Amino acid sequence: MVDALVVLAPLAALMALATAGLLKWAADARGPLRAGTVVFLLMMMVGMLGGAAIYFAHPSATALVEGFWVASALMSVSVVTVFLAFLQEARSSPALGGDGRRPELRSRRPFVLTVIGLVLANELLMGWVFSAAAGTVLRATGGGALGGVDLLAAIVASPWFLFTMAIEMAVTTVLLRDRISAPMFRVLLAQSAIMFLSPTALASANWVALSVYAGSAAMIGLIIYLMEFIYRHRQLDPAFSHYVVALLAIFSAMMAGQFLWLYYGGWPVVFAASIVAEMALFFFAVLRYELFGTGVDRPWQLDPAWALQLLAFVFIAEVFMGALLDLQAEPGVYVGAFFTLPLTGPWTTVLYNATYNGFWFLAGVTASTWFLAMMGVEMGALLYYKFRESRDFENRVRILFTLGSYAAFAVFFPSIYLAAVFPNAPNPVTVPVLGWSMGIGSAQLAASVFGVVVLTYVVTGGLTVAFGRRVICSVFCTAPLMYQGTTIDAMKSFNRTEWPAKKYLGSRFSTVYSVTTGLVLASLALASVASYLDSIGVWSVSILSADPTVFLLSLYFGILWYVMFVTIPYTGNYNCVTMGWCYTGAIAQAFQKVGFFKLKVRDKNVCKACTTLDCAKSCPVGLVDMPGHFRTKGEFRSTKCCGVGNCVGACPYGNLYISDIRHWIRDKIGTRAVPPARARLPMLAPRPGAAGAGNLSTARAAPAVAAPALSPPVGATERAHA
Ligand code: SF4
Ligand code: SF4
Incomplete structure (x- = not known):
């Protein structure tokens, strides 16, 4: 065997x-x-490998001769293509x-299809012949x-x-690097590496583990690269985008294939089809990119x-990658845990069992550590890029809190590592105040957990009253990490352009918003009562x-949340907030209504002239009515505002700040409540001969400022997010 491998x-x-x-x-x-x-030349290779295949199928002297003849026949036929081409050139x-003009191919399509077909035939024959030889x-x-x-x-x-x-793809990419764009070159090389790291390739537990982890890491790296590239290039080459x-x-099919292969102990059909x-996609890219x-x-x-499509395919790939990592890292928990009900019997049973299997597969994977860790790396990287370009100190600190909260x-x-570090700690799922359900949904609502549920709401409610719902919706919840990274944040443009997202613009509570929130809260109340009645028998x-x-939590946060995340291009960024379908957000909203949190401007006149x-x-939540409030009241208060703080960094005049309990206390004790401006407030048009023209006091004296006189600092508008 080793000798064969050496050859x-x-x-x-x-x-x-x-x-x-x-x-x-x-x-x-x-x-x-x-x-x-x-x-x-490609047909020659097919002929040689075909002849060898005949021999290895039934090794004998006769088969050797048959193989030789088949190889010779195929090579002879293939010479015809060269001969005909030569005649055409000669004519x-x-x-x-x-x-005297050299003839050109009339159409490249048949040629490209032939090349791809022959390369595929070569690879298939080679795979079989070399396996047999080994x-x-x-x-x-x-049969059949x-x-x-x-x-x-x-x-x-x-x-x-x-x-x-994989080697063929990598070498071809390098050979053609002069005619491939830089991003395409990187993508094709990453594709080759991902193909190389296929767990099915070697029947060795070490290889499977290495390839699952390294292949997932390579794919996560590629997705981060693509997402950030898309953010940096708002105008994309149509070929590259397709x-x-x-x-x-x-x-996404490949990750599904790898998961099914591992879960069902070696069933590679879906994986092979994706390969x-x-x-084929690779060869079309290098041979007919214009397609x-x-x-x-x-x-x-x-x-x-x-x-x-981009978000949907990234999400599907991530779900199966998460399931694959779960299986690989914690086989004791996940082997046999999915698809537990058989799809047999009357159609009603099949339908119920399929729904049950699908629901718990998706909800189980999206709540699993490895899926969340992988999403955390991907979306966290985008949030880190956002952190780097954020200029507002307070917002930078908040982003660090968001990353830390998600990780923790x-x-x-x-x-599983919690138990290693804290061996005596209870299972977090049974402790609602620690579980990421924010209380209700991680365990049955029995009298024994009332204390921690109430404590959860006292703690989060108190923090929300003091600092606004950003405590939950921009820090503790898993959503902000996923919503606020560069590329996803850029998708807030859809909030203003697409239906139904644009129906939810502004801080107004529309009828459909109120109905949605009402139904969601009613479902929470009903489920809580039912759970409690069940607990007392x-x-x-x-x-x-x-x-x-538990069902409700899985439905809202294990399934609906991701469905809505994928539909951001139509439902808008932060649609849990804008549409009001999240019960945690709705509860936080109630606390915010009586809290200290608001947005304030230093000078209303600056906003009037802006x-x-x-x-x-x-604003990722689409609170487009805020400038109107700044102009009239100098402040803006909305229970929909989740305190992301993009607006603070985006204001080109540094005129805006977040006011919460800290400012209220400072105000009460008489220390400086209004934070200093980050940027100089704009120069306002001086009245001829006016003393002190060109400073803010002039603006106060002359509120009817001519708008064109107010110009943002160079580059400030460009830095603000579209
Ligand atoms: S509304 Fe709900 S899902 Fe959305 S950020 Fe707030 S808590 Fe999270
Ligand atoms: S961008 Fe700044 S100056 Fe303009 S309306 Fe908003 S807060 Fe006021």
Whole structure:
């Protein structure tokens, strides 16, 4: 076996290099002669491998001869393509009466399809032949088409296919680097690395563990890169934007395939199909990139359908990656834990069981440590980028709190490592004040947990009264980490442009908002009462075999939250707040109504003359009515405001600040309550001859300021988020 590997591995590497060289040729081929030569050489490789396959299928002297003849026949046929191409080129020569112009391929599509087909055939044959030569003859496990599919999947999932293909892709990318854009070059290399790190390739527990962790890390890195790239480039090359969405769609299938392979102990069909799709996508990108789109760059913020696809495929990939990591890191908890009900029996039973399986799979994975850790790394990286560009000190501190809270309460406390660090601590799920459900929903609402539930609301309610609902909605909840990163924050533009998001603009409570919040709070009250009655034995009730409050928490935060997150391009950023469908937010909102939190401006006149209205544009909750309140009252108070503080950093005049209990206390004890301005307030148009013209006191003396005289500091508007 080791001897065979010593021969086979370099041979496979050589074939990968040769194929990469041929792909470069194919990418450069414009005339029939070069195209015919590429096809000829690829068919030669198919012939050689086909002949070898015949021999290894039934090793014997006869098979050796048959294999030789098949190889020779295929090579002979392939020579025809070169011969015909040569004739075509020769006919164009002036010596033979031609016009001297080198003929061009009439259409590249058949050529590209032929090349991709031949490369795929080569890889499949190579996967089978090299496996057989190494001692494993892959055979169809059953009869008919299904057996054939299983055989093809086993070949694709083998090291000889995956490693060779990954090397081929990487070398081709490097060979073609001069004709590929820099971001595309990075994406194609990352794709090659991710393909190389396929857990199905080697039947070794160490390899499976390494490839699951390293492959997930590579994919997370790629997603972070793509998201940040999209944020930095609001106008995207159409081909690149289509390629990215197609790649993410394939990655979601690939992660589903890896999960199913691991969960069902070696079923590689979905994974293999995604690998073939990824391979085809790669070859189309290097051979016919223009297929993905042409034309001028377009602003993705005007294309909600594209943004929806982007978020949906990232989310699907993440769910399955989270499930894969759960299985790999904690097999004792997760092996056999999903899809527990059989899909057999009457259709009503099948429907119920499918709903049950799907619901608890999704809710279980999205609440699991590894999913949340992975989301935390991805979205946390985007939030870190946001932190770097945030100029407001208070907001920077808040972002650090957000990152810390997520790491502590969403990842560390529910993780297996908590028990290692605090061996005597109770399971966090049974302690509502620690559980990230904010009280209700992590356990049955029995008399024994009333104390901690009440304590939860006393603590969070007190903090909300003092500092506003930002304590929950911008720090403690897992949502702010995901909503506020650069790219997702940029999607707040959809709040103002898309239906239904724009229906919820402003601080007004529309009828539909009030109905939604009312229904959500009623469902919480009903579930809590039912849960309590169940705990005292009065009413035995469960939903999908779970306590009503646990079901409700899973429904709202394990499923609905992510569905709404994916639909941000239509429902808007922070739609839990704008639409009022989150019961925790609705409760926090009630505390904020009686609290100290508000937004204040230093000078109303500055707002009166302001033409940028950057504060309103930067608001992720779409509170577009705030400048009007600043102009009339000098302050703005809305229970929808979740205190993200983008507006404070966006105001080009540094005119805005958040006021909470700290300012109230300072005001009472007579110390300075209004924080100093970060930036100099604007110069206002001086009246000719007026003393002190050009400072703020002039603005107060002359409120009817001409708007054009108020100009933001250079670069301030650009720095403000669109
Ligand atoms: S409204 Fe609910 S989900 Fe949204 S940020 Fe606030 S607590 Fe979190
Ligand atoms: S951007 Fe600043 S100056 Fe303009 S309305 Fe908003 S708070 Fe006032």
